[in-house]
Amino acid sequence: EVQLVESGGGLVQPGGSLRLSCAASGFTISSYAMSWVRQAPGKGLDWVSTIHSGGGYTSYAHSVKGRFTISTDNAKNTLYLQMNSLKPEDTAVYYCAGKNSRGPGTLVTVST
Numbered sequence: 001e002v003q004l005v006e007s008g009g010g011l012v013q014p015g016g017s018l019r020l021s022c023a024a025s026g027f028t029i030s031s032y033a034m035s036w037v038r039q040a041p042g043k044g045l046d047w048v049s050t051i052h053s054g055g056g057y058t059s060y061a062h063s064v065k066g067r068f069t070i071s072t073d074n075a076k077n078t079l080y081l082q083m084n085s086l087k088p089e090d091t092a093v094y095y096c097a098g099k100n101s102r103g104p105g106t107l108v109t110v111s112t
Contacts, residue, residue, distance in 0.1 A: 002026040002101045006094060009106030016086050016110070022079040022096030022103060030054060030074045032099050036081045038092035039105075048094070049081065064090075086110045 008020040020036070036048040049060045049070040058070050069082040079096050086108075093105040 002099055004096050004098065004101055004103035006096055006103045006106040009094060009108045011109045011111065012086055013112055014086060014088060014110055017082070017084045018086065018108060020081040020083065020094055020096075020106060020108070022081075024077050024079065024096075024098070027099050028074075029072055029077055029079055029098060034070075034072065034079045034096065034098040036068075036070060036079075036094060036096055037102075038090075038094045038108075040089075040092040045095075046092075051079070083108070 003025045004022055006020060006022045008018060012018050031053055033050055033052050035050040037045050038048050039045050047061055048064055049068060051058045051070045067085045071080045088110045091110050093107050095102050095105045
């Protein structure tokens with residue numbers, strides 16, 4: 001059974017950092033493209049970043065490029081999203097996605 005579980009969300013001040021984790025089970029993440037997507041309050045789902053199978057290529061939404069970094073730990077079968085210089089507009093529920101599945105999400109709130 002494919003399962004994705006995010007963690008690491010929370011409340012952070014503008015300019016702060018958080019690292020999100022996504023523990024995968026039921027498949028090997030290095031064999032699939034893995035992504036982070038987010039949904040801000042009252043808005044639709046937005047793509048944030050993708051790391052392609054093998055980890056050799058990454059891509060980012062314009063709004064997060066230069067501030068967020070996607071990575072994997074294949075030994076732990078875990079996907080990460082390092083988020084720096086956070087802005088209030090980054091407030092959202094963040095989901096990891098891959099192999100046609102999505103986790104339950106973790107809430108990130110950027111506020112004073």
